Amino acid sequence: MNGAESLARTLTGAGVEVCFANPGTSEMHFVAALDRVEGLRCVLGLFEGVVTGAADGYARMADKPASTLLHLGPGLANGLANVHNARRANTPMVNVVGDHATYHKEFDAPLNADVEGVARPFSDWVRTSSDVRSVARDGAAAVAAALAPPGRISTLILPADASWEEADGPAPPEPVEARAAAAPDAVAGAARALRSGEPAVLFLGGPAVREPGLTLAGRIAASTGARLVAQTHNARVERGAGRVAVDFLPYPVDDALATLEGTRHLLLVGAKAPVAFFAYPGKPSELSPKGCDVRTLATPAEDVVGALEALADELDARKEAAPQELETPPPGGGPPGFGNAAAAVAAAFPEGAIVVDEALTGAAAFLLGTRGAAPHDYLQITGGAIGMGLPVATGAAVACPDRKVVCLQADGSAMYTVQALWTQAREGLDVTTVILDNRSYAILKWELANLGAGGGRKAHDMMELDRPALDWVAMARAMGVEAGRAETIEEFGRQLDAGLRSQGPYLIDLVL
C-alpha cells in the first residue's frame, strides 16, 4: 500500500470515521485510497471554509475526532477561519494538507507556499511527513495530539511523494493523554468560597454545560445559592425543558458587567476568566467585578466533571436544581422580529434538536426564547469568525442523522460559507436553516455606535446589504435546497413546520 492508504487506514484505526474534504491534485492518492479503505466516509465541500466548519460541527456532536483533507497552502488558508472557531471550541481536529512532492518544493512552483507557516497560527500541532515510512506514525500522532485535552488542532502536511510511494502499512493508535485532575487545593478553595455565603457564580464552559457536569453544577448551585452563568460562546450546551438552566454572559460589555455585578467569588469551571469580546474606549477588558475573588476549579483541559463531583461531595450538595420547565409561549403577533421569531422556533422544534446559533445581533433573543423549549443542544460561534453556522449545521447533521438540526443564521455571515447548502443537498442532511434577513451587517452598525466612531453615509453604506437585496430562496434552490420566504410571523410558523416536516435540507428566508 502507498503512503496515502497507510494514512487513511491509520486514521480509521484511531477512530476517525468521516473526512470532510476539498481535495486537489496533490491529494489524489489519498482520494484514490478511499475506495480501498473501509469505514472512512468522505464528505465533499465546495469551499474549504465549509469543510473545516462541518468537521467542527461533526466533532461537537459526534464526540469523535474531526478530520479534513485540504489542498496546499491556499486551500488550508481558505479553511482557517473555521479552524479558528474549532480551536476555540476545543474540538479535536486533524487536518491533512497535501503539499508538493518533497523534491519539487525547491522549484517554487506557482502554488508553492510555506504550508507549515500557514498552519501554525491556528494549530496546536504541526508536522510534515517528509518520508513515506513515517506517514502512518505521523497520522497516529496527529490524532493523539488532537484528542489531548481539551481537544486540539493537529495539522499534518503530506507531500505528494510521501503519499504515492510504497509504505509499510498503517500504524496503531497512539495513547491519548487523559484529563489531569484539578489542582489539589482547587476543590477545597472553591468549597470555602461557596460556604462564605457571599454572592458567588459558577462560570461554566466545556464539559460543565453538558451532562453530567451540568447536573452536578446544578446541585452545587441549589445547595449553596451560587448562580450558574455559562461563558458567552460555547461549543455545545445541553439545555431546554427538564435540564438545569444556566444564564449566559451577555456579549455587550455593559450587560456583562451588570450580570456579574456584586459577585464576590467567580469560580471558573471549564471556562477561562471572562473578558470583553472587543475593546471599547473607556471600557474594561476584564469583566469580573473589581476585587472579586476569581479562582479556577478546573481549567478547560482538566477533569471538569471530576472536579464538580469532588466539590459536590465536599459540600454534601445533594439537592437537585429545579429543572427548567417546558415553556413555549406562542409567538407574539406583529411584524417578525428576533423575539417572536425565537418563540416560534422554540415552539416548533422537536425534542433532541440541535440548534446552531450564528444569529449575532439576534443571538440573545434566541437564547432567551429557546430556554424553555424541548431539550436540545445549542452550538455557538466560539471563535467569533463569522461563516460558521451553515457549515457547523452541516457537520452536526452528518454526526446525528436522526436528529433535527435548526440553524439560526444571520444573513451577512451566511454569505461567507454559503456553499454549505450544496453539501446539505448532496448528503440529504436534515437541516432547517433560518436566514435572519435584515439586509445589513446589523452588528457592525451597533458596534460603530458603541465605539462612538461616528461615520456618515459612506461608512454606513459598508454595512448595508440591500443594494441589491439577496434572494435567499433563489440562492438555496440554486444549490438544490428547497426554500420558502416568510414576511409575517404566521408565515414563519408555517415555513418552520414545512422545514421540520421535511427529511432533507430546507431554508427559510425570514424577512425582518
Add this chain to the structure above:
Amino acid sequence: MNGAESLARTLTGAGVEVCFANPGTSEMHFVAALDRVEGLRCVLGLFEGVVTGAADGYARMADKPASTLLHLGPGLANGLANVHNARRANTPMVNVVGDHATYHKEFDAPLNADVEGVARPFSDWVRTSSDVRSVARDGAAAVAAALAPPGRISTLILPADASWEEADGPAPPEPVEARAAAAPDAVAGAARALRSGEPAVLFLGGPAVREPGLTLAGRIAASTGARLVAQTHNARVERGAGRVAVDFLPYPVDDALATLEGTRHLLLVGAKAPVAFFAYPGKPSELSPKGCDVRTLATPAEDVVGALEALADELDARKEAAPQELETPPPGGGPPGFGNAAAAVAAAFPEGAIVVDEALTGAAAFLLGTRGAAPHDYLQITGGAIGMGLPVATGAAVACPDRKVVCLQADGSAMYTVQALWTQAREGLDVTTVILDNRSYAILKWELANLGAGGGRKAHDMMELDRPALDWVAMARAMGVEAGRAETIEEFGRQLDAGLRSQGPYLIDLVL
C-alpha cells in the same frame, strides 16, 4: 484626526484610490474615516476572498496599488488564497488588517490570533502599528514596500487603539525603489546566444508580455528567429489582432516539454525558469530541455523593458514582428465545447476587452481560440489558488469602467468566491461571466488519471458536482445579476450578445 484617518489620508496621498473591504468591529474607525477623506473609494465584498481577488484584478488593470481592509486573523485568512495569487502576479498590494487594541491582546479574547503569523507566509512586508503616532508613517512604508519591484504584498496590522487615538496627521509618500538594471553581462550574453543561430526561446513574463516590452521582444524574435513563449500563467498579457503573438507554455508537463524540445538557449525575460505546476511520478520538475543554456536577461524585478531595448539595440533588431491578424472564424456547430465556445467568445468581444481566465481545463482552448480576436488584455490565474476569476473580473471592472470584462470561469472554482457576483451587481460593473458548466472538477479527473493514482467510485464521486447540479442562473439572480443559460452554441452566441450589450453584470451558464 485619529490614527485611522491619518492612515486613510496617507494611503490616498501615496496613490491608493480604491480600498476593497470587508470590515469588522476593529476597523470601524477606519470605515468612519471614509466620510472625512476625499478620494478613497471603498468597495464592499461579502467575503474576504472576493476582496483580495478584486484588489488584485484592480491593480493589474489600473497599474496602481491595490488595497484591502480586513478584519483580524480569521478575516485575513479568508483572503489569503487570492493574496497568494496576487503575490504570484507581482501585484503591489497593501492589506490593512485591524487587530484588537494593544492592551486587549493579552486577554486572548475569542477572536484573538497571531495576525502577523497569519500574514507572513503570503506577505513580503509585515508590520504592526502599535503606536498611533507611527500609523501614518507605517502606512507610507507599506505602500512603498508594495510598489517595490516587481510588486509586493504589504500587510499592515492596525490595533484598534492605534486607530482611535489622536494622531499627528498623514505622512508623505515614501520614495519607491526603482527597477534595477539587468546584470551588466546579461544583454551581451543574450545577444551571443541569439547570434549563435541555434534554436532559442525568449521566455516572457511580467512587463515582457505588455507594451512596450512585447513589441521589443517581437523585433528581437523577428530579427533572430528566436521564438516567443510566455510563461503559463501571467498577470496580464496584451494580445489579439495587431499585437505581437506569443505562444504560452502549456500546463501539461508533456506538452510543455514538447514545446521547449530542441531549444538550445532559453532566455528568461521577466520570467523565472519554467517548472512543472505539480510533480508527477517519473516526470521532471524542470521543463527546459537537458543541456539547454538557460540564462536570465532580466528578472521579474529588474528593468525588463530596458533590457529588451538594450538587447534590441545590441542586435540592431529593427525588423518588426508580423502583427497577429484579426481571425475570428465562426464557431463550429454541434454541442458546446471549449473549442467552439472559445470561437464564439473571440467573435463576440469588442476591442479593448479584458478577459479573465479561470477556465482551467478549458484554458488552453480559450487561449488558442482568442489569439486572433480584437486586441484585449488577458488575466490569468497566476498562483493556482482557485476562486480568482469572479473577484479579479470584479476588480478589473472597477479599474476600467469603460471596458468590457469577460470572465471565463470554471464552475467548481466559481463556487469558492461566488459572492463576487453581488459586488458586481452593487457597483453596476460591466462584467460578462461565462460559467463553464461541466458539473465536475474536471481538472482533478484529468490529474487523477495523469498521476496514475487509480481510484474507484468513491474517489470519482469527490470530483462530481452534479448531485445536485448547481443552477447558475438562479445563483446569479439571487445576487442581483441578470443571467441566461445556453445549451447550444447558437444560444451561447445569443447570450454573449445579450451580456456584452448590457452595461452591467451578466452571467451565462454555458452547459457543456
